Amino acid sequence: MKAVRCIDGRMQLCDVPRPVPRDGQVLVAVASAGICSSDLHMARLGLLNPEITVGHEIAGRLVDGTPVVVEPVTPCGQRCDFCDGGDYNLCPTSVRQVLGIGADGGMAEYVAADVAGIVPLGGIGDGIRDASLVEPLAVGVHGLRLANPGAGGRRVLVIGGGALGLCAAAAARHDGAEVAVLARHDAQRAAADRIGAGEVGDGRYDLVVDAAGTPEALAEAARRARRGGTLLLLANYWGTDIVLPGGSVMFKELRILTGIMYGRGPSGRDIDVAAAVLERNPEVARALVTHRFPLDAVDEAFAAAARRAEGAIKVVLDPTAS
Incomplete structure (x- = not known):
């Protein structure tokens, strides 16, 4: 499958094996992957592993067609105080496995995601193309x-x-x-x-x-x-x-x-609240998503994301587009 990786400081489209989910994971067909400013900064600073697919703002569909957002950081499952308290964003084990940084992320045709990080989007319908915005909303x-x-x-x-x-x-x-x-x-x-x-x-x-x-x-x-x-x-x-x-x-x-990333509070996961924000106010996505590109236009997409003075706010890669 096609996937974006940072090689020699530049985002490049690569051919990589389609992921095989482990126990406790599901396969997500990616419909949108947002470019975060942290992707730009980490590439510039040489902090991205060239063997890992980038992208932590991810939305797509499960095998049965259910639209979902993927939470890129999830509890470690080891009964640690951070994760038990809902602060899995502070857990050293969890943070090492953030999708797009420590494990393969969503700028690809498919991503293997922890079941614990799946956010169903029953009310978002065709808005799945914008739903990668749920992740920065969760921040x-x-x-x-x-x-x-x-x-x-x-x-x-x-x-x-x-x-x-x-x-x-x-x-x-x-x-x-x-x-x-x-x-x-x-x-x-x-x-x-x-x-x-x-x-x-x-x-x-x-x-x-x-x-x-x-x-x-x-x-x-x-x-x-x-x-x-x-x-x-x-x-x-x-x-x-x-x-x-x-x-x-x-x-x-x-x-x-x-504040860094997101976790779970008295009202549930921050990312679930963020999904509700987008579902109730789709104008947020219409206002913020300014550019869309197919995966094979990754160079143009990242160049656009860096040009904020020219109107870019949120640039999204769509692996389903050609």
Whole structure:
């Protein structure tokens, strides 16, 4: 089958054997695989194994035709404290086996996925082509759960209008929050408007989400947060030091949280909540998915994903297209 792997720092289409599921796994025919900014960063930094198929934003169909999303990180099954508590995103064993990084991922015609990571999408119908967006939505859901459960009536500002920031905004809107997005590019601003996230207004915010990953974004986040407010860092700083504006953080007594991937909370798995967000508001996918390419156009797809100033937000590979 065809699959995308990172060889010599470049994404390449390869011929690889079709996966054979182990016990506790199922075979998924991939219908969409999103390109994450982390795929771009890890390729640039030489962190991707050339023998592993990339892609952790995955949707497709089971053998019986059931539409599903694949959760790329699942509990280790060894009764560890992290996994038992729902924090399998922090389990060292689980993290080593994340699809697309430690095990073959979804930028391929098929992927073998743990049964524990299957999310049925009964209500999404033909939206399976957009359903790989559930994974980055789950990152937003997870962060919002950590920062501010039940955010109804709260003011939330998201700094960064890429896919991560807009997914966090969609999750906050789903929770009933008043949401604003500080976006850099026109296409990002337009997408924020479509999902109901407004322009930055006067006053301060209860929760400010850093989805940009720059020192300037952190400084702006601290400035915009109300006294006693919360800063949520969802962007990955990729090994660089995080510099906080000490005066604002200390004198405003800001709470600082970070979020990575997703897990399970009192309301169930974050990824199930994310699937519900997309099912109830398909406009999120229509606003965020800006480009689609077949697998054999992988070079063009990754080039487009890197050109945010030209309108790319979420670029999706469709292995069923030709």
